[in-house]
Amino acid sequence: MARLSGARTDSELITVEQAGARAAALVAPVADALALPLGEADGRTLAEAVIAPFDLPLFSNSAVDGYAVRSADLSPGAETRLPILGRSAAGDTGGMLGRGAWRIFTGAPIPAGADTVVMQEDVTPNGGEVSLPPGLKRGANLRLAGEDIARGQVALPAGRRLRPQDLGLLAALGLDHVRVRRRPRVAVFSTGDELTEPGQPLALGAIYDANRAMLRALLARAGADVADLGILRDEPAELERHLREAAGACDLVVTSGGVSVGEADHVKDAVAACGALDLWRVAIKPGKPIAVGSVAGTPFIGLPGNPVAVFVGFMFIARPVLARLAGTAFEASVALPVTAGFRHRKKGGRREFLRVSIERRDDGVVIARKHPGEGAGSLASLAQSDGLVVLAEHVEQLEEGESVAFLPYGGLLD
Numbered sequence: 001m002a003r004l005s006g007a008r009t010d011s012e013l014i015t016v017e018q019a020g021a022r023a024a025a026l027v028a029p030v031a032d033a034l035a036l037p038l039g040e041a042d043g044r045t046l047a048e049a050v051i052a053p054f055d056l057p058l059f060s061n062s063a064v065d066g067y068a069v070r071s072a073d074l075s076p077g078a079e080t081r082l083p084i085l086g087r088s089a090a091g092d093t094g095g096m097l098g099r100g101a102w103r104i105f106t107g108a109p110i111p112a113g114a115d116t117v118v119m120q121e122d123v124t125p126n127g128g129e130v131s132l133p134p135g136l137k138r139g140a141n142l143r144l145a146g147e148d149i150a151r152g153q154v155a156l157p158a159g160r161r162l163r164p165q166d167l168g169l170l171a172a173l174g175l176d177h178v179r180v181r182r183r184p185r186v187a188v189f190s191t192g193d194e195l196t197e198p199g200q201p202l203a204l205g206a207i208y209d210a211n212r213a214m215l216r217a218l219l220a221r222a223g224a225d226v227a228d229l230g231i232l233r234d235e236p237a238e239l240e241r242h243l244r245e246a247a248g249a250c251d252l253v254v255t256s257g258g259v260s261v262g263e264a265d266h267v268k269d270a271v272a273a274c275g276a277l278d279l280w281r282v283a284i285k286p287g288k289p290i291a292v293g294s295v296a297g298t299p300f301i302g303l304p305g306n307p308v309a310v311f312v313g314f315m316f317i318a319r320p321v322l323a324r325l326a327g328t329a330f331e332a333s334v335a336l337p338v339t340a341g342f343r344h345r346k347k348g349g350r351r352e353f354l355r356v357s358i359e360r361r362d363d364g365v366v367i368a369r370k371h372p373g374e375g376a377g378s379l380a381s382l383a384q385s386d387g388l389v390v391l392a393e394h395v396e397q398l399e400e401g402e403s404v405a406f407l408p409y410g411g412l413l414d
């Protein structure tokens with residue numbers, strides 16, 4: 001990897017996608033896998049595809065409460081009267097139907113011979129008989145064996161990040177354990193002489209370390225096992241020593257701060273001294289340069305210091321890396337169209353992310369309101385907004401009332 005090579009021109013800006021993909025290409029998925037009980041598998045990544053061991057549903061059953069019949073016994077143009085020959089509830093073993101109707105409840109196996117279920121709402125019972133209306137569709141209200149997933153089909157692909165509904169499917173297939181990859185171990189540091197641990201007294205000129213609390217939670221939500229390694233001073237030798245140590249015990253090192261062009265920004269040099277460093281100028285706002293590379297053979301991401309730049313850099317550059325480490329495909333969230341409730345000017349050439357709140361007007365139109373705190377240091381703007389409006393690189397002027405692309409935080413934090 002190229003060493004840091006001083007100032008670059010705007011033509012060397014890389015797109016957000018290029019940065020995410022290039023960073024992800026520097027890492028390999030963690031190889032170890034383990035079997036976990038379903039109760040512990042939410043959010044974990046499947047190490048191998050799950051193949052359905054049997055048809056789902058296993059047997060054809062009723063989708064409603066009603067009467068199972070043979071469609072051949074129904075007169076197409078008139079009411080049909082049939083004797084009730086039997087009864088099955090969910091959990092019963094079924095039966096065999098001749099000319100007649102079979103009282104049946106949701107989930108009960110369809111008696112052999114029956115091919116249609118009539119909803120009880122459409123049926124008039126009368127003693128031991130039922131009257132069925134004309135025009136019933138053959139095959140109605142059945143759940144056929146294997147119609148959900150047939151035996152031998154892929155129920156869930158390798159690399160799937162398990163969601164609650166996936167766990168439901170695995171349970172329906174009778175599985176009580178599932179093979180998942182080990183979580184990537186990610187070391188996180190903050191850097192900066194001004195930083196103080198929350199809960200400690202604050203000296204003059206100092207500030208509390210906000211990035212680490214945010215990054216720990218972001219990393220955990222992205223499926224990482226977080227090693228919180230505290231605050232590092234702006235001191236090259238100390239930085240280097242701690243980076244080396246962390247690298248030995250984890251799959252990825254993430255830092256914030258110290259990658260800009262100030263005299264106290266030593267992270268770049270420390271990384272270059274114990275590994276390799278590239279400093280990418282990404283066409284993104286907020287989010288100054290981002291440092292990517294390796295320390296002692298372990299992948300490294302150096303995020304900027306400003307909290308909003310940390311957040312945005314994490315979303316679009318660190319998340320693809322974490323997805324690849326975890327063995328899953330990174331899928332960029334799909335932005336939703338909303339109506340801008342504000343005007344905005346920007347420079348062309350960079351993708352800009354604005355913090356917005358969302359409200360639905362009485363006429364149903366969904367409006368995005370820009371948070372007044374626009375600075376890259378404004379944590380309140382992140383905490384008081386609902387998501388990000390994305391303005392494409394070529395856009396220079398946005399007018400109120402135009403449609404804009406909105407990314408809810410909920411979708412980004414999954």
Ligand code: AMP
Nearest residue numbers: 190192209210211257258260304305306
């Ligand atoms: P830097 O890139 O190190 O120059 O930091 C840019 C800005 O972000 C400065 O105002 C720093 O004080 C601030 N900053 C850096 N790290 C943190 C942190 N962990 N928590 C809150 N603010 C930070």
Ligand code: MG
Nearest residue numbers: 192257258305
């Ligand atoms: Mg700093």
